[in-house]
Amino acid sequence: MNNTADLIIIGGGVIGSSVAYNLLHDGYTGKILVFEKDKIYEFSSTPRSAGGIRQLYTTDINIQLSRFSLQVYKHFPEAMALDGEPAKIDFKQRGYLFLATEEMMPRLDRHVELQHKHGVPSQLLQKRELLDIIPELNIDDLAGGLYCAEDGYLDPYSVMQGYIRNAKRLGAEYIYQEVEAILCDQEEVKGVRLSDGSEYYAPIVLNCAGAWGSDLSEKMGLALPVVPLPRQVFQFDIEEPLKQYLPLTIDPTGVYFRHEGEKLIAGYSDDREPGFDFNWKRSFFVEQIWPVLAHRISNFEQAKIERGWSGLYDFNTADHNAILGKHPGKKGYYVAFGFSGHGMQQAPAVGKGLSELIRTGKYQTLDLSPLRVERFAENDLVIEDAIV
Secondary structure: OOOEOOEEEEOOOHHHHHHHHHHHHOOOOOOEEEEOOOOOOOOOOOOOOOOEEOOOOOOHHHHHHHHHHHHHHHOHHHHOOEOOEOOOOOOEOOOEEEEEOHHHHHHHHHHHHHHHHOOOOOEEEEHHHHHHHOOOEOOOOOOEEEEEOOOEEOOHHHHHHHHHHHHHHOOOEEEOOOEEEEEEOOOEEEEEEEOOOOEEEOOOEEEOOHHHHHHHHHHOOOOOOEEEEEEEEEEEEEOOOOOOOOOEEEOOOOOEEEEEOOEEEEEOOOOOOOOOOOOOOHHHHHHHHHHHHHHHEHHHHOEEEEEEEEEEEEEEOOOOOOEEEEOOOOEOEEEEEOOOOOHHHHHHHHHHHHHHHHHHOOOOOOOOHHHOHHHOOOOOOOOOOOOO
16 A cells, blocks of 8 residues: 555654665665654755864764764765765865853863863864964953864755655655654554644654654653744855854854855754744844854854844753654654754764664664653753853
């Protein structure tokens, strides 16, 4: 029957498509159906992200996820080529830079020690060394920074399309309709029901619905601490160009900025109410972001907003990290959401890990069990210090 499969994935963004691709690439022979409600990905979180790739995390699991994913992204164009055409993702390894005040520097010392343990070539920079990276930087109120030259930024939409095209090539079927509910009985999942009332059946359902994932889980009585949280990004131009291309730079205030081609983008994780809000406000840039940018780099004083957009974090309110793997409340129910802004960075490693877990019953390449569903009940949270 056309409405039966071996595995159903809800959400065809970068996470769901990475899992589908990795499963089939690794030898999974079952039928995979991927349901995606937004055929042109207009409101999908993936293409609305800032596209940063960093290893500058403060927990073992996040560093390991990023180390693995970085290597995938470095070779992505060739590895994911179709018909001899490279899957270009515009990966710019221009680095990641956390600027720090005097009171922040001791914390960065601890971060570097952990990062070096995992092979991350991060550097603790002193005040004057920051000018080698950004000559125009105002360092008067800074004491130094944490920098990794291997990191950078890429085009999220191209990454997502690379995974989608290769998943389809290997046999995944994408159905562009909305999943209204996950079907189950007291013991196990049965499949999904779509918004048009039709039903599809499979013994395994993987929830990769991002900011929409928690609603689907809650309908089953399996609530998880994830809410949709709007985040705004702004593209702007400046009158006097900078001497060098920027790393993705995070100011001590939390404002981040980087180049986007010859233009620039910036954002800030403001305190907004959870909800499905895709509006962006020019006034927020003018009042909250621009003053910080102008203080940090004088070239930013003459800035012109060109456009903006708002996307959604699938924000984990408990510890701001992904929730991965089998849900203990229902046989056959798997989850991969709650990334809180890290999904783009971690998609290759998550796809590989869930491929192993679904096919073999255990993680092999990386142990992703610290991000298990059970950690909330066990009070074994993953507390990440470097949140942007």
